[in-house]
Amino acid sequence: MSRHRACDDFHRSSERWTAGGSRPRAPAAPGRWLGGGALTRRQVLGAGLGAGLALYGARAMPAERVFEAAAAEAAAAPDAPVLVSVFLPGGVDLLDTLVPLHDYGRYADLHPKLKIAGLPLGGALFGVHPSLAQGLGGGVKGLFERGKIGFLPGIDYANPDLSHFHSRHFWETGLITADAAPGWLGRWLDRAGGRDNPLQGLSMGWGLSPVMRSARAPAAAVSSPGDARFWIRDVWGEPYDEAMTAYGRLGRTRAGSHALKTSRTAARLAKGVADRLEPYRERDGVGPLASTIAYPAESDFGERLRYLAAMIQQPLGIRVADVEMRGDFDTHDNQEELGPLLAEVSQCLAAFQADLEARGVSQRVLTFVWSEFGRRPEENDTGTDHGAGGLAWVQGDRALPGVHSEYPSLSQLDDDDNLRVTIDFRRVYSSLLEQWLGTDASAVIPRSQGFGRVQLIR
């Protein structure tokens, strides 16, 4: 009945604009306001205007040298593995996503209204939401059955905090602390990354994701790499050049209050980015970043993945990247929206994998999909509240296929009536760091030995 959303998740920095067309909506009744959904083409183009690359670094960024540094890093290690973090915000419900066909009676008791007739999954006891079969080659279901996905049901941490902000912060930093801290991938960059190439750590969006925030290492955010040129109305030639020179020089002025320095730095980086992205500029809709794979139309998430696949193929030295889905899995009272959301996830991730394969880079890309917590197993009539024991998965040519954690019991819940946590996310982080990125996990995740390891790579 209701089409509204529940508590919108915390998009601290990464997401700035809403591609209204990307989120499926319930059809509106006649006479009802229809705005806010699909943008017209003109509006989409407008929103893309001026989009480009945002650079972050603790020291003054050599914006003018970004691409040279990137090419140098890429040439030094052309086969370096790439880890992609995909965040599904809001807390994805485990039970309706990886449907417990092995305990369906108990599941139906917990979800009398919401229960899903899950599709059986070759190679697992549980099934999947039918939406996860959508997309190229059978979507996420197809990927699992072709041995390209390892599921991690019941993932979380002991005594989970059910605040979006807190829990998300823990996942982003890999630390159970309320204190501000760099992201876990940012810390990996500090430890193992370079000092010159911001593209080594890439957030696909308008700002740097907290996952990617580093203490020292440079990192970058990119939204629309094909379109970053400045223009001034009715000005060209010498006056244009003079204006852009002045803008660049103001950006390089050092003095000023913190706010003014921030503003000057932003001007300098914006100018540097526009200059450097010139070779990637799309002309008549065609650019060096075009893809041969069809991604779902109207999906902002898919577009980011498409740009990411293209950029990974370029000699840019990308090592870690993150993409946040623009959607809301916080289904307190609208669990029916889970289907369309999962369909988008499935279609986009299947296209991403196919694209990586078509570009010949799939051997060196591993994708880790996660959400900040699970949901309470007992439904609240129209949805589910925040809970523990969520889900995650690894995907890629080199992902160890199968199920790598125990599916939480539906009859033995914890003291708060939540699912029991069967694998700590820091065990997974530690394993990814060592098995995929080849870095001693204890240098990134404090006390990582205590979490043990799980094999995730073949």
Next chain:
Amino acid sequence: MSAEAAARRRRRRRRRARRRPDGWTERHVRRLFWRAGFGATPREAAHWARRGKAATIRWLLNGGPVPVPRIPPARTEDGPLDPLNEWSHDALWWLHRMVSSPRPLQEKLTLFWHDHFATTDQDTPMMLAQNRTLRRHALGDFPVLLREVTTDPAMLLHLSLANSDPEAPNENFARELMELYTLARGYSERDIREAARALTGFRADWNDDGSVRTFYDREYHDAGRKRIFGKRGRFDWRDVLALCVRHPAHAPFIVEKLWDFFVGTPIPRGTRNALARSYRRSGHRIKPVVGAILAQDALYRRLDEPTMVKAPVVFLAGALRSIGQGVERDSWGWLLQGMGQQLFRPPSVAGWEWGSAWLSSNSMHIRFDTANYLLDTPKLRVADESTPEGLSPARAVARAKRAVGEPWTSRATDAELMRIARRLLDDREKLPGGGWRQDKQTRADMCQRVLRQLLLCGPDAQVH
């Protein structure tokens, strides 16, 4: 009061203002108007500098007859605004209000509360109704504002308080009530669960035409005993709100949040405690505490150089206000979105992230584009052959500054603008590398465009 008495009072006030050594200047007014509103026009700055600090703050708090800029009514290229039906027209409608309101502080606080009680994605009529509620109580009593927001249909639906089932209460609103609206600390998961029980009873019905009706039904209220913050009782929603407002963490929390919004520098502990105390003693009234914050010396530090980053909507509303231009096109909608602030669509329940986070290289680029559209408004457009030939560089810069409302500029900017004007307005006919330059008239027009562009979107224009 007779005209004579009024004149006497005015004279008396003026004399008092001259005697009062509060050192109130146009620079103070400009700082205050940016923080408590959307900037001051040159006329306002002169007016309020004469009236003195106390009178200026009093006017911001209470309104009154004033010399606000005359702004033409809002419209787009296609006609009047249609906030209920056209994409982004709701935001344009509010933007126009920010530009033209005779109560800038009320409008600024409405923005503050929209961010504080961030609600999104509900049908436009409900969002506009919520906006009216926020405005009505923006400077009122916090407990009343909180009550009105809690029972506001858009909020009831957004945070799932409507139809929260007493058998399985929805914790969404209860959690944000404590975490984001009133406390931030000093409560437990159990308090949230118990509060969720106490908050049950709100219902929503959807009509066939898609409209919704919200109401309270005791039948759906969990009337049992609850324990919240260590207190026991058969609490209902009113009790929960009262418990939160009376919680010791509430006053410091709200005081600090208001301080951050207006002042930007960290609040000293002593100041916070004093403001919290007077806020509590006032019965949790918003107006006195905001007035006290606006009078703090900390707000006027470094008048030679702004210390806060303008939020996108403040940047745009301020620019429009300073050139005396209302909303006249729909481009502002997607430009605001691109700059990262779509009104009525905050990115999360926690609202927007303010401060430096507004200025990525991306959003900076879109602020640059925004200036292109400002330069295309009737008030600022530089038509071909409209600039007098033979202006000196200094007069060309002065002309551009006057056109955009005499904004603050740093010395670095002044030097760059002069450099541009000198180079574009000289008599050489050929470029250094050979080839003819544009003719003098064209260069004079383009120089004027370029100077205005940089005044509107350069680094200086992003801070207040």
